[in-house]
Amino acid sequence: MEGKVTFSLHDKCEIIESITEEIEEFMLWMGSFGKQEEGGVTRLLYSEAWRDAQLALAAAMEQAGLEASFDWVGNLFGKLPGTETNKTSIMTGSHVDTVKNGGMYDGTFGIAAGVIALKYLKQHFGMPKRSLEVVSLCEEEGSRFPMTYWGSGSITGRRHVEEIALLTDENGISFREAMEAAGFGSGTLRDSRRQDIGAFIELHVEQGIVLERKNLNIGIVEAIVGQRRYTIEVTGEANHAGTTPMMWRKDALGGASGMTQYLLNAAREQGAPLVATVGRFEVKPNVANVIPEKVIFTVDVRHPDATVLETFCHRFLTEFRKIAEEQELHVQTHLWMNASPVNMDKGLSAKIERICKSHDISHLSMASGAGHDAQMFQHICPSALIFVPSHLGISHSPQEYTSPADLAVGTAVLIELLYLLGYKEEEI
Amino acid sequence: MEGKVTFSLHDKCEIIESITEEIEEFMLWMGSFGKQEEGGVTRLLYSEAWRDAQLALAAAMEQAGLEASFDWVGNLFGKLPGTETNKTSIMTGSHVDTVKNGGMYDGTFGIAAGVIALKYLKQHFGMPKRSLEVVSLCEEEGSRFPMTYWGSGSITGRRHVEEIALLTDENGISFREAMEAAGFGSGTLRDSRRQDIGAFIELHVEQGIVLERKNLNIGIVEAIVGQRRYTIEVTGEANHAGTTPMMWRKDALGGASGMTQYLLNAAREQGAPLVATVGRFEVKPNVANVIPEKVIFTVDVRHPDATVLETFCHRFLTEFRKIAEEQELHVQTHLWMNASPVNMDKGLSAKIERICKSHDISHLSMASGAGHDAQMFQHICPSALIFVPSHLGISHSPQEYTSPADLAVGTAVLIELLYLLGYKEEEI
Secondary structure, three states, X not given: OHHHHOOOHHHHHHHHHHHHHHHHHHHHHHHOOOEOOOOOEOOOOXXXXXXXXXXXXXXXXXXXXXXXXXXXXXXXXXXXXXXXOOOOEEEEEEEOXXXXXXXXXXXXXXXXXXXXHHHHHHHHHOOOOOOEEEEEEOOOOOOOOOOOOHHHHHHHOOOOHHHHOOOEOOOOXXXXXXXXXXXXXXXXXXXXXXXXXXXXXXXXXXXXXXXXXXXXXEEEEEEEOEEEEEEEEEEOOOEEOOOOOHHHOOOHHHHHHHHHHHHHHHHHHHOOOOEEEOOOEEEEOOOOOEEXXXXXXXXXXXXXXXXXXXXXXXXXXXXXXXXXXXXOOEEEXXXXXXXXXXXXXXXXXXXXXXXXXXXXXXXXXXXXXXXXXXXXXXXXXXXXXXXXXXXXXXOOOOOOOOOHHHHHHHHHHHHHXXXXXXXXXOOO | OHHHHOOOHHHHHHHHHHHHHHHHHHHHHHHOOOEOOOOOEOOOOOOHHHHHHHHXXXXXXXXXXXXXXXXXXXXXXXXXOOOOOOOOEEEEEEEOOOOOOEOOOOOHHHXXXXXXXXXXXXXXXXXXXXXXXXXXEOOOOXXXXXXXXXXXXXXXXXXOHHHHOOOEOOOOOEHHHHHHHOOOOOOOOEOOOOOOEEEEEEEEEOOOOHHHHOOOOEEEEEEEOEEEEEEEEEEOOOEEOOOOOHHHOOOHHHHHHHHHHHHHHHHHHHOOOOEEEOOOEEEEOOOOOEXXXXXXXXXXXXXXXXXXXXXXXXXXXXXXXXXXHHOOOEEEEEEEEEEOOEEOOHHHHHHHHHHHHHOOOOEEEEEEOOOOXXXXXXXXXXXXXXXXXOHHHOOOOOOOOOOHHHHHHHHHHHHHHHHHHHOOOOOO
C-alpha cells in the first residue's frame, strides 16, 4: 500500500491513461446542457439549462460514490466523508454557470476533474481520513445579473442575500424570482455559509495564451488580478434624426462612443498587464431614425496592482464626466464589482510545484488575469488555483478548447494533491 | 351659398373655434392606442396597438359620415364620394405607425385633421364634386422592419410585396407573418395600387424648431431632403475580458465606436443642412466580461442636394473600411434606404400660400429635413406638404407637442384647400 501511494512517474502515466477518455466524455456530456445553435454553451444562473446541469451532476456524483447535496443558493456538493470526523474538509471544484454562448471548459472542467478525482481516489484508496468534497458552484460569471461569485461568495460569507434584493436580469426578472423558480432560496435547504473548509483547490483552464505559447502543462497561480466593473448611464435627448441640426443634438450615443474610445485608448497607452473592456452596450430607444436618448454600458478594468487600478479608474471616470459636460449629457456611474488583487496560498502552491517536479510535469508560476472562485475561498482558508492550457487563449467563446491530454494531466495533479491532503494527512 | 364658400378671415376664426376642441380630443383619443408607461406612444406596424388604432379610426370615419375601407397592406381610407364620378380623387392624410415610445402628433395629426376636415365640409357644403378621401397610411417610419413608406409606397407603386419577402423584425418575426396576423395581405382585400388620385395633401407637425423660433403658423414645404440608411455589421473575435492583452484583441465595439465617432465628427465638419445619425446599435454577445464579437448599427444621412449626399456617404464608408482594416475587423455595409430629394408641387404650394395670405396666416416656404409620405405621392400626382409648429422641435419623443390652436390653424388651411379643389373645382 505505502509503496503505491506516492505516485511514481509511471503511476502518473497510468492515471492519465485511465482518465483521459473519462474526462473527455464527461466534458462533452456537460457541454450538452445549454448547447447553442451558434455552437457555444449558455447556462445562465437559475435558467432551465443551468438547473438541468446541476441535477444531472448530482446524479453523476452519486454514481461516482459521493454523497450529493444542495445548499440554499443552489451550490451542489459531492462528498467523500473522512474517517476522522473532527477534521475540516478539503474542497475542490469550480462554477457551473457560463457566459452567453460561452465555452465548454470554463468552470465546468474544475467540476468534472473534481468528480473524477474523488471517484478515482475512492476506488483505489477507499475512504479518506479528511473529508474530500467536490463543489459545483452555482454562479461566478455575473452574466445574468450584475452579481458575481454568488456561489463561492455565499459559502465564504462574502455575498449576502440582501445584496440581490433589487437585482433584475435584462428581461426584468428579479434575482429572487429566478432563484425560487429554480427551486432554491427556500428555508428547507441548508444554509450556504461554511466554517468547516480546511483548503480549497480549483482547477481551471487558463483562458489565456501563456501556457500554450510556452508549451507548458500546468500554471500555478500566485496572484489573481484585481478588477472593477462599472455600469455607466449616459442620458441625452431623443429627437428626430432628420430635423435636428448636429449642433443642437444631445446624442447619448455620441457621448458613449466617445467615452468608449477614450477608455480603450487609455488602456493601450497604460500598457500590459492593464486591460479595459466595454462588453455590454444598450441604446434607447434603439431605432434607426431617432437620436439616442440613453446609453447604458459596462466597463471592466483589471490589474494585479491595487494602486494602478485605482488610479486608472479615477482617470477614466473624470474624463467621462468631462465628455458628458462638453456635450450637455448627463452621466451616472455605478461601481458594482470591486475585487482587490488576491495572493494564493504559498504552502499549497509549493506542494503543487513539488508534485509537478517529482513527475516531470512542465509548469510555471504565474498571475491570473481573470477572477476565479478560489480568490473568495482564500479569504477563509488556504486556497490554490491550477491552470491547464487554453488553445489560442480563446475563452468565453464557442472556440474555447483544451485537449483531453492536457485536461488529464491537470486532473492527475489534482488527484495527487487531494491524496496527499486527504489520505496522507500532509499539513496544509 | 356662394357668399359663404370663400371664407373670410372671420369665417376662418369661426372654423378654428369650432374645431379646436374637436382636434384636441381626437389627438388625445388617438394617443391612447399604444400608450407607453414611459409616457410615449408605440404603434409598430401590424402590432396589436396598431391594429386597434386602425379599427377605431375606421369606426370614427363612418361616424363622420365617410365610407371606410382597407386595402391589401392595411391602409385605411375614409371617402366622401364626388358627384362627378369621372373625376380623380383628392386625397389627404398621413401615417398611423409611430417609432418606439414616440410622440402623439407625428403622422397622427395628418389623419385626424383629414377626418375632421371632411366631416366639416360634408356638414357645411354637402357632397363634393370631386371625391375627397382621408387615408390612414399603415407604415412610414421603418421602426419595426427595415422598410419605410410601406403604406404610401404600396399605393404609388414604389413598394412591392417582393421587397418584404426576407424582412424580419428584431424578434425574428417575418414581415409576411406579422401582416397576416394583423388580418392583411390576403386576396380578399383590394389591391393597394391606385391610379385615380388627382392630388395628395399631407398635413404634418414640423418636427423641427424653425416655425416656433420664427413664431409662424404654417410651413409650406418646397422640397424634402434626400436620405440614405445603412446597416453596418462589424465582426471581430469574442474573447475573455481579463486574459486577452489589449494588443491581441479584435474588439468589434472598439471598431464600431470609432466609426460612430468618425461619422458624427465628419457630419459636424460638413455643416448644416447635412445630418448623420447612428440610432440603432446592437452588440453581441453583450456581456460585461466578454470582448464583443459583433456590432450591428445603423447610419442615417440626409441632405437636400443629391451630390453632397452621395459624396459624404462615399467618404464615411471608405473610412469605415479603413478603420476595420487597421483593427483586423471585418465590416459589411448594407444600403437599405436610398431616397432622392423631392420637390413638391409648385401649383398646390401657391394655392396654400394664397390661402394663408388671404387670411393673414403667418407662413414660410421651407425644406423638410424629414422624409414624408407626400414625397411618394409626388411621383404619381401633384402633392403638397403643410407643416404646423413643433414645440422645441422635439419629435420621435414623448415630449413631442403642438398646441391645439396651432393644430386648428393647420386644419383650417386644409379645409379651405380641400374646399377649393373638391367643391369649387379649382384646377390643380
